[in-house]
Amino acid sequence: xxxxxxxxxxxxxxxxxxxxxxxxxxxxxxxxxxxxxxxxxxxxxxxxxxxxxxxxxxxxxxxxxxxxxxxxxxxxxxxxxxxxxxxxxxxxxxxxxxxxxxxxxxxxxxxxxxxxxxxxxxxxxxxxxxxxxxxxxxxxxxxxxxxxxxx
Numbered sequence: 001x002x003x004x005x006x007x008x009x010x011x012x013x014x015x016x017x018x019x020x021x022x023x024x025x026x027x028x029x030x031x032x033x034x035x036x037x038x039x040x041x042x043x044x045x046x047x048x049x050x051x052x053x054x055x056x057x058x059x060x061x062x063x064x065x066x067x068x069x070x071x072x073x074x075x076x077x078x079x080x081x082x083x084x085x086x087x088x089x090x091x092x093x094x095x096x097x098x099x100x101x102x103x104x105x106x107x108x109x110x111x112x113x114x115x116x117x118x119x120x121x122x123x124x125x126x127x128x129x130x131x132x133x134x135x136x137x138x139x140x141x142x143x144x145x146x147x148x149x150x151x
Contacts, residue, residue, distance in 0.1 A: 002125065002126060003122065003123060003124045003125055003126050004036070004038050004122070004123050005038075005121065005122050005148055005150070006038055006039075006040060006119075006120040006121060006122065006123065007038050007039055008040070008041045008042075008119055008120065009108075009119065009120065009121040009122065010150075012108070012119060013150065018108055018119070018121070020071050020072075020073050020084045021071050021072055021073050022071075023071070023108050023109075024067065024108065024109040024110075025067070025068040025071055025086060025106060025107070025108060025109065025121070026065045026066060026067050026068065026106070026107055026109045027065065027066050027068060027089050027104050027105065027106050027107075027140065028043075028046070028047075028050055028064075028065045028104065028105050028107070029050065029051045029056065029092070029101045029103075029104055029138075030046055030049050030050055030051065030101070030102060030103050030104075030105060031049050031050070031051045031097075031099040031100060031101065031102060032049065032099075032100060032102055033048070033049040034046050034048070034049045034102075034103075036103065036123045036125070038123075040120055041119075042115060042116045042117065042118060042119060042120070043060070043105070043107055043115040043116070043118040043119070043120055044115045044116050046105050046120065047059075047060070047115040051097045051099045051101055052097060052099075053095075053096065053097030053098060053099065054094060054095065054096040054097060055092060055093060055094035055095035055096055055097065056092055056095055056097055060109075060111055060112055060113060060114065060115045060118060061112035061113060064092065065109070066089035066090050066092075067089075067109075068086035068087065068089060068106070068147070069086060069087040070086055070087045071084070071085070071086040072084075072085050072086070073085075074146070076149075079149075080151060081149040081150060081151045082149065082150045082151075083145060083146035083149055084146055084147055084148045084149070084150065085142065085146035085147055086142065086147055088139070088140060088141050088142055089140055091137050091138060091139040092137065092138045092139075093136070093137045094136070094137075095134045095135060095136060095137070095138055096135050096136075097133070097134075098133060099133065100130050100131060100132045100133055101129065101130060101131040101134055101138070102125060102129055102130040103123055103124060103125035103129055103130075104124045104125075104129070104140055105120055105121075105122070105123055105124070106120075106121045106122045106124065106147060106148070107119060107120045107121050108121060121148070122147065122148045124147075127143065
């Protein structure tokens with residue numbers, strides 16, 4: 001599979017329901033068992049295979065779902081895209097889950113208790129994924145072109 005932007009995110013961006021630069025955005029890590037469907041309208045299916053174990057606790061209210069700080073939107077006329085970017089998330093430390101990390105999902109965080117109220121934005125599985133049973137620290141460094149680009 002390759003990285004993509006979820007259809008619900010495209011619609012929410014176009015409709016003004018996803019203000020990238022002011023919304024609460026988070027990133028979570030997922031294991032095997034999720035096919036990454038662009039038609040998913042909320043986070044419940046991906047959350048079912050979120051990694052869980054030493055150094056990472058799954059769940060919508062978990063602090064291991066890292067908040068993306070300083071989100072920005074930049075219009076790039078040369079490449080005809082809008083770059084949606086943010087600071088790199090804080091590293092996960094002390095990981096030892098016994099699970100491979102196959103992707104990261106960036107999402108709009110609305111609820112600490114119900115993933116059906118949280119909206120997926122981007123499924124990211126290139127740039128080093130999968131990571132077989134990470135032990136120790138794990139960092140995500142966003143591409144210089146932004147977290148995602150919208151064309």
